[in-house]
Amino acid sequence: MSAQFLPLVVSAPSKVILHGEHAVVYGKTAVAASLDLRTRMTIKPHLTHIVVNFPDVGLSDCWTVEQLTELFKHRPMERLEEEVDLVYLDKIHDFLGTDQSNLRMASVICFLYLYSVMVSPDIITMEIQVESEIPLGAGLGSSAALSVCLAAGLTGVLHQVQGLEKNIFNHLSNAAKKDVCRLAFLSEKILHGTPSGIDNSVSTYGGLCKFSGGTLTPLPTNTPLSILLVNTNVERNTKDLVTKVRVKYDSHPKIIKPVLESIDGVSEAFLALLENLEGGNTTSSFNEMEELIDYNQALLQSLGVSHPALQDVCNTVLQFGMHGKLTGAGGGGFAFALIPPSIPEKSLSLARQTLESAGYTCCTAEVGGTGVSVSIQEAAPV
Numbered sequence: 001m002s003a004q005f006l007p008l009v010v011s012a013p014s015k016v017i018l019h020g021e022h023a024v025v026y027g028k029t030a031v032a033a034s035l036d037l038r039t040r041m042t043i044k045p046h047l048t049h050i051v052v053n054f055p056d057v058g059l060s061d062c063w064t065v066e067q068l069t070e071l072f073k074h075r076p077m078e079r080l081e082e083e084v085d086l087v088y089l090d091k092i093h094d095f096l097g098t099d100q101s102n103l104r105m106a107s108v109i110c111f112l113y114l115y116s117v118m119v120s121p122d123i124i125t126m127e128i129q130v131e132s133e134i135p136l137g138a139g140l141g142s143s144a145a146l147s148v149c150l151a152a153g154l155t156g157v158l159h160q161v162q163g164l165e166k167n168i169f170n171h172l173s174n175a176a177k178k179d180v181c182r183l184a185f186l187s188e189k190i191l192h193g194t195p196s197g198i199d200n201s202v203s204t205y206g207g208l209c210k211f212s213g214g215t216l217t218p219l220p221t222n223t224p225l226s227i228l229l230v231n232t233n234v235e236r237n238t239k240d241l242v243t244k245v246r247v248k249y250d251s252h253p254k255i256i257k258p259v260l261e262s263i264d265g266v267s268e269a270f271l272a273l274l275e276n277l278e279g280g281n282t283t284s285s286f287n288e289m290e291e292l293i294d295y296n297q298a299l300l301q302s303l304g305v306s307h308p309a310l311q312d313v314c315n316t317v318l319q320f321g322m323h324g325k326l327t328g329a330g331g332g333g334f335a336f337a338l339i340p341p342s343i344p345e346k347s348l349s350l351a352r353q354t355l356e357s358a359g360y361t362c363c364t365a366e367v368g369g370t371g372v373s374v375s376i377q378e379a380a381p382v
Contacts, residue, residue, distance in 0.1 A: 005160035007044035012148040014134040015141035015202040028264035039132040039145035051127040139328025144199030147187035206371025223277040226339040231361040232309035234332025290323040297325035305330035320351035
């Protein structure tokens, strides 16, 4: 149906895992934070079709109400918002004429699945446009930011169409965030099978988060942290790297388990240092944070998830007074270096130039920014 709603603008952040990657799979503590690199989405009414535009991956598509009505007949009726129905997912692949290995189509697949879960049976015609500052497939949570935007944006549309409070997202309540996070997690399951839930949680709530044993705890912090993000531009497969650690763990548990416990110790020590930063003990806390970064990188290297390019990045930033480590699955992807408050701007600039001349891509980012936001664009007064 062609329902009336005001256009929406939705925004969700990327994420960086500061400490705890790989160990978190075994119930250990991880510390993650939002970054000020964001995905932005606009949703506006359309007279006749459901239109999607994903220019970052070169995709656009549209469907009539009749086409989606036919597809949604296959939508499961039970546990719809809890688990991905693989039979229905196959129907969506068939509908789009694509196979499951086509990662380029992932954005559209997630949209159709979430749309059918949230909006069906009353199909609402709309046009969606997505643009992102987040590098795709590099471990910074680009898919989670998209999933959060889709869940929050469709919720915003429904609140208007169903006559609920139109300004609900001006002050996004915890209950609304919880629903958005849950729906985004469903979308993440479509993409990743058994995700940890870190990415969609950080993108929803923002800030710094502790994640342990499946439980996420937001961390209040007012201390700004800046990092230098370095993309090695080396492709890696998260699933393969996680499996690699599992094989090592199963083969040599007495060796690997202490490594994972040490990574857990790094995460807990970092959390304690965050409290010291809140108390104003900046210099010594930063020095200790840098030590923890070195420890964690060495531990991850011992698990076999580093890469020569990641080591090169860490060695390079050390020449300029910074300490770096891989972030995410490793094997390529991103590294980050903590930027000390005292570092001269010239040193930071030289570090970037040196890394970029070696073929890496760099940017600075602020850690711990706001989570998902949704604003309704009211029409300008005549």
